[in-house]
Amino acid sequence: MTIQAEQLHEQLATAVVELDEDRTKELAHQAVDFGLDAWQAVELGLVAGMDRAGKLFDQEEYFIPELLLASDAMYAGLEILRPHIPIDTSAERKSKVVIGVIEGDTHDIGKNLVRIMLDVGGFEVIDLGRDVPPQTFVDKAKEIDADIIAIASLMTTTMDGMAEVVRILEREGIRERVKVIVGGAPVSQGFATKIGADGYASRAPAAVVLAKKLVSEKAAA
Amino acid sequence: MSKVSFPNLKLTVELEVGGSLREALRRAGADVEFPCNGAGTCGKCRVKLAKGQEAKVHENAHRFLNEEERKAGYILACQATVLGDVTVETDVPDSEGEGLRILSEGNSLDVELKPWISKEFDGASTHLLAGAERIGLEHGDTTAHQYGLAVDIGTTTLVSTLLDLRTGKELATSSSLNPQARTAQDVLSRIKLGSEPAGLAKLQREIIDELSRHAADVAQQAGIKPEQIYEAVFSGNTTMLYLAIGANPVSLGKYPYTLTREGAEHVPAAEIGFAISPEGLVYLPPVMSAYVGADISSGILASRLAEEKGVILFVDIGTNGEMVLARDGVLTATSTAAGPAFEGMNITCGMRAGRGAVERVALSDEGIEIATIHDAEPVGICGSGLLDVVGELAAHGGVDKNGRFQYNGSSPDKPWKDRWDSVDGKPVFRLSGPVYLSQKDVRQVQLAKAAIRAGIELMLKENGLTPAGVDRVLIAGSFGFHLRTESLINLGLLPREFAGRVEFVGNTSRTGAQALLLNHPLRGKLHCVTRAVSVLELAKDPAFEKIFIKSLQF
Numbered sequence: 001m002t003i004q005a006e007q008l009h010e011q012l013a014t015a016v017v018e019l020d021e022d023r024t025k026e027l028a029h030q031a032v033d034f035g036l037d038a039w040q041a042v043e044l045g046l047v048a049g050m051d052r053a054g055k056l057f058d059q060e061e062y063f064i065p066e067l068l069l070a071s072d073a074m075y076a077g078l079e080i081l082r083p084h085i086p087i088d089t090s091a092e093r094k095s096k097v098v099i100g101v102i103e104g105d106t107h108d109i110g111k112n113l114v115r116i117m118l119d120v121g122g123f124e125v126i127d128l129g130r131d132v133p134p135q136t137f138v139d140k141a142k143e144i145d146a147d148i149i150a151i152a153s154l155m156t157t158t159m160d161g162m163a164e165v166v167r168i169l170e171r172e173g174i175r176e177r178v179k180v181i182v183g184g185a186p187v188s189q190g191f192a193t194k195i196g197a198d199g200y201a202s203r204a205p206a207a208v209v210l211a212k213k214l215v216s217e218k219a220a221a
Numbered sequence: 222m223s224k225v226s227f228p229n230l231k232l233t234v235e236l237e238v239g240g241s242l243r244e245a246l247r248r249a250g251a252d253v254e255f256p257c258n259g260a261g262t263c264g265k266c267r268v269k270l271a272k273g274q275e276a277k278v279h280e281n282a283h284r285f286l287n288e289e290e291r292k293a294g295y296i297l298a299c300q301a302t303v304l305g306d307v308t309v310e311t312d313v314p315d316s317e318g319e320g321l322r323i324l325s326e327g328n329s330l331d332v333e334l335k336p337w338i339s340k341e342f343d344g345a346s347t348h349l350l351a352g353a354e355r356i357g358l359e360h361g362d363t364t365a366h367q368y369g370l371a372v373d374i375g376t377t378t379l380v381s382t383l384l385d386l387r388t389g390k391e392l393a394t395s396s397s398l399n400p401q402a403r404t405a406q407d408v409l410s411r412i413k414l415g416s417e418p419a420g421l422a423k424l425q426r427e428i429i430d431e432l433s434r435h436a437a438d439v440a441q442q443a444g445i446k447p448e449q450i451y452e453a454v455f456s457g458n459t460t461m462l463y464l465a466i467g468a469n470p471v472s473l474g475k476y477p478y479t480l481t482r483e484g485a486e487h488v489p490a491a492e493i494g495f496a497i498s499p500e501g502l503v504y505l506p507p508v509m510s511a512y513v514g515a516d517i518s519s520g521i522l523a524s525r526l527a528e529e530k531g532v533i534l535f536v537d538i539g540t541n542g543e544m545v546l547a548r549d550g551v552l553t554a555t556s557t558a559a560g561p562a563f564e565g566m567n568i569t570c571g572m573r574a575g576r577g578a579v580e581r582v583a584l585s586d587e588g589i590e591i592a593t594i595h596d597a598e599p600v601g602i603c604g605s606g607l608l609d610v611v612g613e614l615a616a617h618g619g620v621d622k623n624g625r626f627q628y629n630g631s632s633p634d635k636p637w638k639d640r641w642d643s644v645d646g647k648p649v650f651r652l653s654g655p656v657y658l659s660q661k662d663v664r665q666v667q668l669a670k671a672a673i674r675a676g677i678e679l680m681l682k683e684n685g686l687t688p689a690g691v692d693r694v695l696i697a698g699s700f701g702f703h704l705r706t707e708s709l710i711n712l713g714l715l716p717r718e719f720a721g722r723v724e725f726v727g728n729t730s731r732t733g734a735q736a737l738l739l740n741h742p743l744r745g746k747l748h749c750v751t752r753a754v755s756v757l758e759l760a761k762d763p764a765f766e767k768i769f770i771k772s773l774q775f
Contacts, residue, residue: 060661060664068770107760109769112766155409156409157412157471158474158475
């Protein structure tokens, strides 16, 4: 990799973590003009910047608005670079996640953050939205052969629906095929363990780490 | 001599020129507390003078009052000497506890005595009537004893007020913590527990047993028997009412949050095991939705939202921030999930408003001023102190617009810069000794205040209004009563345009319940009003997320 490419990647990452959408776009155009590898510009520039923003979020330095602004910058850059990514690079099979907020609950900002971070983390994410019945999670996961079902709940009163997803998977004999991860303010590791979920994450960036770990475990099994 | 008038007490007292306003309050029998004993260090005795009377008092000090409040006429009673005739506009509590006052425009509003319960003596025995219906018979002439109980069922606290239905006099008050909080802290946990028959029975027994104790307590204080209490009004949020009458709350906990009971009804006291008269009745005010309950209906009544002209925003700041927007009497309501941060929960050094809680914080060029409840050694921080410190940090550059601590560099000259400290390797703002604010605490406050601000913005948007178009802002609730406008605005919990339009109206659930108890035609009128209220479901609005995220900023 040339020094010029390395510098530009660093500048892209910095622009994203500094929430500067205009600068990110400008740099993405530069990368295209200079004929740099667009895939590398995404991975080593945009995604690296978003990772840094995620770390700052984990440390409570950044908050929801910053994380969303960083993702706005990243997606703006991605839009410019995507047409220049060779088909064979981007066609690699990504692990698939079905995500949604459980039935009875309509609070979805946390779920949206997790969706963005999973997307950045290289997952193909199918977002079912909010107030999603347990059966719908399972049906969608079967339909697309998902690796992971990610369920969010913000209300104590709706958490039982998460357990219901696990029960349906067991009843349909496909519990081994898909990992279940849960999150949201009233959810805890203890609850996740109790309902037989495969994992719990307290924050959006941690959900990506968890999802990657579960996918690699699944591949090794 | 100077004359000091208290319109809400319908009383004027005389005072030597140069006398203290504190003395005038004492002579008027006003129940204003002076926790710092007149040292001017607690800010508790703030009162508002009528417009243009600032020159008629001399202020020795005005700590805890910001410029805007001072312009509005607020002074500290203990620090003010009276030089001429003045009128104290604040509704000062009366230590005698007589008469009913409904906070409205800072004036009292009396209701006509028309209780639902009455008695008729036929020469031998006394008939008990509910409306026109005879519901009981007592030996001899008992017409002298007709009492009612106004009950405010809060998620955290319970307040019962005994009223003489024949005179409207407030006879006694009893208050305590809601015992359900020990079993299940928040509303959703109680809904979850109450969704099972055993859990519902337990929660109902807890609340009714406690309210029966209140009834016995106020009866004893007033020298009557609890059996002479014939009617009670239960005001509270929808879940609290369901649990009190033993109605299954399951549908309140899940979208679309369907109501199975809508209030505006009587329940026999005996049916729910409430120990007042065996013939006694409990009236439940109307509820508007799962999260806009009878307490807000009472608030609408107490603040005359349906009658007043202009644009009035009523906000009850708490775990659930309920709000009502009145536009020439046309009402829109909504609620937002602010979470428990305002109660000091989920906050590192958070605590309820008890002894030693930091309740006031002021940053200035001189440094930092802190006041605690009962002037005790600081042991934690309660909701009002929390909003103060975060608001002050936001106003003085201690946090940036996104809420991040600015501990290195950008506030080097501030006299409070030595307050930055580190706990477990993370930066904190130390208030005093063991009490500090963490970055995570600021995040909790951001989430809570953004929920309320987003609700306000969306309700205004729905009505085609902007913040500048709001004439009056009423902050209700006993928590709201301890807040400062300046902090609410510094935080961005309220738009800056609201400055100078904010009134703290106290526990309107309680005053509304009392009015409903004393005047039964108000019940039907209120029901007509609440039926016409359009309740907004914020989560359904596609603009909510964007507005909420914008509202997270300072």
